Amino acid sequence: MSGGVSGEDLVVFVGTGTGADGVGPVLPMREAAVNVADLAVTRGDGVFESIGVIDGRFIELPRHLARLKHSAAMLDLPEPDVDAFARAARLAVGAHAPQRELLVKLLHSRGIEGSDRASGWVQVLFGTDHSEARSTGIRVVTLDRGYRHDIAQTSPWLLQGAKTLSYALNKAALREAARRDADDVIFVSTDDVVLEGPTSNVLVRHGDLFRTPRPDLGILAGTTQAAVFETLGALGFETSEAVMAPAELATADGVWLLSSGRLIAPVRELDGRSLPVDAAFTRTLLERTFGL
Template sequence: MTVLVFIDPDYPAGRIADAKLPQLFATDLGATRGDGIFESLLVVEGKPKKIQAHLNRLASSAQLLELQIPSQQQWLAAVDTAITAFGQPDAVVKLLVTRGIEGRPNPTAWVQIFAPPALGKQQRESGLDVLLLDRGYDSDLAQRAPWLLLGAKTLSYAVNMAALRYAHQQGADDVIFTSSDGRVLEGPTSSVLIARREGEKKRLVTPQLDAGILPGTTQGALFAAAQQAGWELGYGPLVPQDLFEADAAWLISSVRLLAPINRIDGQEIGSTQDRTELSAELSAILADTE
């Protein structure tokens, strides 16, 4: 079951729409040009996880696109309505907003809620085989060309989905993008993490954001909690060799959460024991975050 709740000034708590009927105008710029933004988050036991971080990132994306979006209060009200109408304790929520119908000034904004995909749990438990793919631009491009919207979570995910299809055709599960000058970036729908053990010390590292990487809400929450648990933190720049030399590596996202990487380009990352132990420890830390 899918529930749709549109943000409508005539409905303070949001307007529930029939997901089995057409709801989006064919002239909506989200459909015709991919001109819009979105966020995805988990609902666990009826409570949306890290929703403030997602609302903040939605606002940041909107600023990059010069896009007018509803207030945070309107989003929160619509999310509450969607969760109540869905009626299940665990779910995935999407917040979506487009520039609206062409020629009209108002955006189209709605909340979509549905059951969590089974694949996420499977990949958390079994791990991933990943390919490194060149994203086709260097790590300085985001600063030179802000109009490319690197670092915004836009609806234009055609390239990301093509990368995943390519990986599946090659027998892999997912992708880590690299820049043309050799830096590790991110996955099509995830952030990259690696762990290193140095004696009794444990260090968690993610790529720097200055290369146009989308700031990871779940990665940020894990970093804050891991630091409280005694982990050291680091921010790239990372190169592929750092991945191959890590004791463990993961792709992390709001819906799939922490998925260990078994192999990159066919090469095993760390050992089974390290992946299992470190994944269990970090997953427990992540589970305690709001």
């Protein structure tokens, strides 16, 4: 199937058991399996990245590969062969049925317990239609993350700031949001600092100043956020990484959640109260940053 075009989602394995270039053949996802004893399966003991692909262009691939390496180091995992991951990702995207937006996931696991050999693969998935979230905006609730803002410094074994496969609580937080009739979540620390979403970074506008929570707050450094900051800088706005209180969200001229698939989603409602949405400005950011 390599080089062809498939109407289904695809997987390419990386590393163990593949060829000399560290990349396996293109497989239909339904045939791609991992052993039940792999620690990704039994303990969420691995790391991942989700990368947007627009018109065949990878969005921020080097930043994603660097973050995969960083997360792996935080978990004392073998260093991922990011060149092989990049080759596998290009191979899989090339073989996938073209679509305006695709989503590529990289997964790097500790492998089968006791084997001392990491396992890894790339998935290419049809992108979800996020047009409504990007234009109309989303409803968000703040939820307690349970940690102080300095937890990554005091207690690195809690793995805050690593993008691990142990995402059950992020998914539980999204279900809690749904129960509260909302679409997404902004986590807040126990000492009242704005952190991140379960799968996104937070962008806050006051006038010409755009801020995002500092990456040393036990959160994931945002790849989409970094790209958007470059656009904002080019547009002449001031940007900064900051420590913000939740009250500053309520007074903002705009709040957005930034992520690799949905990209830029304005928050139109926070904890049941309306926030201003500048649809034209969001369109400008999407176009200038991602060519959308």
